[in-house]
Amino acid sequence: xxxxxxxxxxxxxxxxxxxxxxxxxxxxxxxxxxxxxxxxxx
Amino acid sequence: xxxxxxxxxxxxxxxxxxxxxxxxxxxxxxxxxxxxxxxxxxxxxxxxxxxxxxxxxxxxxxxxxxxxxxxxxxxxxxxxxxxxxxxxxxxxxxxxxxxxxxxxxxxxxxxxxxxxxxxxxxxxxxxxxxxxxxxxxxxxxxxxxxxxxxxxxxxxxxxxxxxxxxxxxxxxxxxxxxxxxxxxxxxxxxxxxxxxxxxxxxxxxxxxxxxxxxxxxxxxxxxxxxxxxxxxxxxxxxxxxxxxxxxxxxxxxxxxxxxxxxxxxxxxxxxxxxxxxxxxxxxxxxxxxxxxxxxxxxxxxxxxxxxxxxxxxxxxxxxxxxxxxxxxxxxxxxxxxxxxxxxxxxxxxxxxxxxxxxxxxxxxxxxxxxxxxxxxxxxxxxxxxxxxxxxxxxxxxxxxxxxxxxxxxxxxxxxxxxxxxxxxxxxxxxxxxxxxxxxxxxxxxxxxxxxxxxxxxxxxxxxxxxxxxxxxxxxxxxxxxxxxxxxxxxxxxxxxxxxxxxxxxxxxxxxxxxxxxxxxxxxxxxxxxxxxxxxxxxxxxxxxxxxxxxxxxxxxxxxxxxxxxxxxxxxxxxxxxxxxxxxxxxxxxxxxxxxxxxxxxxxxxxxxxxxxxxxxxxxxxxxxxxxxxxxxxxxxxxxxxxxxxxx
Numbered sequence: 001x002x003x004x005x006x007x008x009x010x011x012x013x014x015x016x017x018x019x020x021x022x023x024x025x026x027x028x029x030x031x032x033x034x035x036x037x038x039x040x041x042x
Numbered sequence: 043x044x045x046x047x048x049x050x051x052x053x054x055x056x057x058x059x060x061x062x063x064x065x066x067x068x069x070x071x072x073x074x075x076x077x078x079x080x081x082x083x084x085x086x087x088x089x090x091x092x093x094x095x096x097x098x099x100x101x102x103x104x105x106x107x108x109x110x111x112x113x114x115x116x117x118x119x120x121x122x123x124x125x126x127x128x129x130x131x132x133x134x135x136x137x138x139x140x141x142x143x144x145x146x147x148x149x150x151x152x153x154x155x156x157x158x159x160x161x162x163x164x165x166x167x168x169x170x171x172x173x174x175x176x177x178x179x180x181x182x183x184x185x186x187x188x189x190x191x192x193x194x195x196x197x198x199x200x201x202x203x204x205x206x207x208x209x210x211x212x213x214x215x216x217x218x219x220x221x222x223x224x225x226x227x228x229x230x231x232x233x234x235x236x237x238x239x240x241x242x243x244x245x246x247x248x249x250x251x252x253x254x255x256x257x258x259x260x261x262x263x264x265x266x267x268x269x270x271x272x273x274x275x276x277x278x279x280x281x282x283x284x285x286x287x288x289x290x291x292x293x294x295x296x297x298x299x300x301x302x303x304x305x306x307x308x309x310x311x312x313x314x315x316x317x318x319x320x321x322x323x324x325x326x327x328x329x330x331x332x333x334x335x336x337x338x339x340x341x342x343x344x345x346x347x348x349x350x351x352x353x354x355x356x357x358x359x360x361x362x363x364x365x366x367x368x369x370x371x372x373x374x375x376x377x378x379x380x381x382x383x384x385x386x387x388x389x390x391x392x393x394x395x396x397x398x399x400x401x402x403x404x405x406x407x408x409x410x411x412x413x414x415x416x417x418x419x420x421x422x423x424x425x426x427x428x429x430x431x432x433x434x435x436x437x438x439x440x441x442x443x444x445x446x447x448x449x450x451x452x453x454x455x456x457x458x459x460x461x462x463x464x465x466x467x468x469x470x471x472x473x474x475x476x477x478x479x480x481x482x483x484x485x486x487x488x489x490x491x492x493x494x495x496x497x498x499x500x501x502x503x504x505x506x507x508x509x510x511x512x513x514x515x516x517x518x519x520x521x522x523x524x525x526x527x528x529x530x531x532x533x534x535x536x537x538x539x540x541x542x543x544x545x546x547x548x549x550x551x552x553x554x555x556x557x558x559x560x561x562x563x564x565x566x567x568x569x570x571x572x573x574x575x576x577x578x579x580x581x582x583x584x585x586x587x588x589x590x591x592x593x594x595x596x597x598x599x600x601x602x603x604x605x606x607x608x609x610x611x612x613x614x615x616x617x618x619x620x621x622x623x624x625x626x627x628x629x630x631x632x633x634x635x636x637x638x639x640x641x642x643x644x645x646x647x648x649x650x651x652x653x654x655x656x657x658x659x660x661x662x663x664x665x666x667x668x669x670x671x672x673x674x675x676x677x678x679x680x681x682x683x684x685x686x687x688x689x
Binding site for chain 1 (some may be wrong): 429431438451455517525544
C-alpha cells in the first residue's frame with residue numbers, strides 16, 4: 001500500500017486547534033458550574 | 043422499582059417486535075436492493091412511525107382504549123410472526139461482515155480493535171443513561187407537556203384538542219407515549235424515547251459503515267452517544283431522539299438512492315423526513331435541506347441519463363412521500379383551529395385559540411436564544427453555540443465540543459479518501475449546512491439541531507478515524523478530543539443518574555422521590571383529596587400537570603388559549619368566563635400579572651372560598667441537587683351562587 005503524503009504541519013495545526021477549543025470550553029464549563037454551584041438536571 | 047423496570051423493558055421488547063412487523067409489511071411495497079442489516083434496521087425504525095397511524099386513527103375516532111392499543115401492537119406481532127423466516131434471515135446477516143471487511147480484519151487488526159472499543163464505549167454511555175428513563179417521570183417539560191397530554195388522551199380515549207401551547211406538537215412521539223402509558227408503567231414512555239437514542243446510534247454505525255467504513259461509523263456512533271443533551275433527553279419524554287433517528291435515516295435513504303438508482307429509496311427518504319416532521323416541527327428543517335440535496339445530486343449525475351422528466355418524477359416522489367405522514371395531523375389541526383401547525387403557524391394562518399398574550403410570546407420566543415442573525419454570527423455559529431452555550435439554551439446543558447473539533451478536521455486527509463467517501467461526506471455536509479441554515483432562522487436552541495445530529499456525528503467519526511491513522515500530533519489531538527467528550531458525557535450521566543440509585547436499591551420509595559423531585563407533588567396529592575371527583579380546576583401554573591388527578595384546564599398565560607385575561611375588564615368577567623368553561627376551582631401559584639389581578643378581584647368580592655393553602659410549597663429548581671425554592675400555592679372553590687356585586 002502506498003504511504004500517503006501528509007504535510008507535517010497539518011497535524012500540529014489540528015493539535016493547536018484542539019487545545020484552543022478544549023481550553024476555552026473547559027474554562028466555560030468550570031465558570032458555568034461555579035455560577036450554578038452544582039451540576040443539576042434541567 | 044426493579045419490577046417496574048423489568049415490566050417497562052419487557053413491554054418495550056414486545057412493542058419493538060410489533061414495530062418491526064409493521065415496518066416489514068410496509069417496506070415490502072418498496073423495491074429496494076438492501077442488505078439484511080440495512081433492511082432490518084430500516085423496517086424497525088419505519089415500523090415505530092407506521093405504528094402510530096392506526097393509533098392516530100383510534101385517537102381521532104375516540105377509541106383510544108388500552109384494548110384497542112393492544113390490538114394494534116398485536117397486529118404488528120402477528121405480522122412479525124408471519125415474517126419470522128425472513129426475520130431470521132435478516133437477523134443472521136445483522137452482524138455479519140462483508141467479504142471486504144473480513145479481509146481487512148485479517149490484514150489490519152488494529153482497525154477493528156478501535157471499532158470494537160468505540161462500540162463498547164457507545165453501548166456503555168447509552169446504558170448509563172437508562173436509569174433516568176426507568177425512574178418515575180420527574181422531568182419538568184415532560185410533566186407539563188408530553189406526558190400530561192398523553193395521560194389526558196388516554197383518559198378521554200381520544201386525541202382531543204386542548205388550546206395549550208405545549209400540547210399540540212406533532213403526534214408521533216405523543217402517540218407512542220400513550221401506548222407506553224396504556225401498556226406499561228409510567229416510565230415506559232421515557233424508555234421508548236431512550237430506545238430511539240439507541241436506534242440512532244445503531245443506525246449511525248450499521249448504515250454509516252456502508253458509506254465510510256466500520257471504524258468511522260463506530261466512532262460516529264460514539265460521538266453521537268457522548269453528548270450531554272442526550273443524557274437528559276434519554277431520561278425524558280421529549281422528541282429530539284426521534285428527530286436524530288429519522289433525520290439521519292432520511293439522508294441515508296437519499297444517498298442510497300443516489301448510489302443505487304432505485305426510486306424506492308427516494309420514497310423512503312421522503313417517508314423518513316415526514317416521520318421526522320411528524321415527531322417535532324424542527325423535523326421540517328430537513329425538507330428544504332433534502333430537497334436542495336436532491337437537486338444537487340440530480341445535477342451531478344451523468345447528463346442525459348434521466349433527463350428533466352426523470353428528475354421531475356424523482357422530485358415528485360420525494361415530495362409526495364414526505365407530505366404523506368404529516369397530512370392527517372395538519373388536516374386535523376386545520377379543521378379545528380384554521381392553522382395546520384397550531385400554534386406555531388399563527389403568524390401566517392391566524393387561527394383560533396391564540397390569545398394576544400400567546401401571539402406576543404410566539405413572536406418573542408424566536409429571538410430568545412442565540413447570538414443574533416448577523417452574517418458573522420451565522421459563520422461562527424458553531425463556535426458560539428459550543429463556546430457560549432449558556433446563551434443558546436441553558437447553562438446546565440452543554441453543547442458538546444465534538445462538532446466544533448472534528449468538522450474542520452475533515453480537511454485533513456481529504457485527498458486520501460476514496461471518491462465514494464468524498465461524495466458521501468460532501469452530501470452529509472451539504473445536508474447539515476441546509477438544516478443549520480433553516481435552524482438559524484428559527485429559535486436557536488442547540489437541541490433543535492437534532493435532525494442533523496446523526497449525520498454530523500458520522501462526519502465527526504470519519505474525521506476522527508482518519509486522524510487516528512496519522513502519526514504524531516494529529517493522532518494525539520484526536521485521542522484527546524474523544525477522551526474529553528466521552529468523559530464529559532459519562533460524568534454528566536453519572537452525576538445526573540446517581541439520584542435514582544436509592545430508588546433501585548429500595549432505600550427510597552417512589553412517593554418520597556417524587557415529593558422531593560417534582561414541583562408541588564405533595565400539594566397536588568392534597569388537592570386531589572380535597573376536591574370532589576367531578577371538579578374542574580383552572581390551574582394558573584404549568585408545572586407537574588401530569589400528577590394532578592382531577593380534570594383541569596391549564597390557564598397560565600401566555601401558554602394557554604382558553605382565557606384572554608387582558609381582554610377581560612374585571613373579576614366579574616373572569617367569573618362569567620370560568621362559569622362558561624365549567625370551572626369549579628382555581629389553583630393559584632404565586633405569580634403577578636393580569637390573571638392574578640382578576641383572581642384577587644374575585645377574591646375581594648367574596649366569590650372564592652379557600653380550600654387549601656401552602657405558603658411554603660416546594661418548587662424544585664434542580665432534582666439532581668435536591669434544590670428548591672419555597673412558593674405559595676392556594677386552591678379556591680369558585681362560588682357562582684354569591685351575589686353579582688362587582689368589587
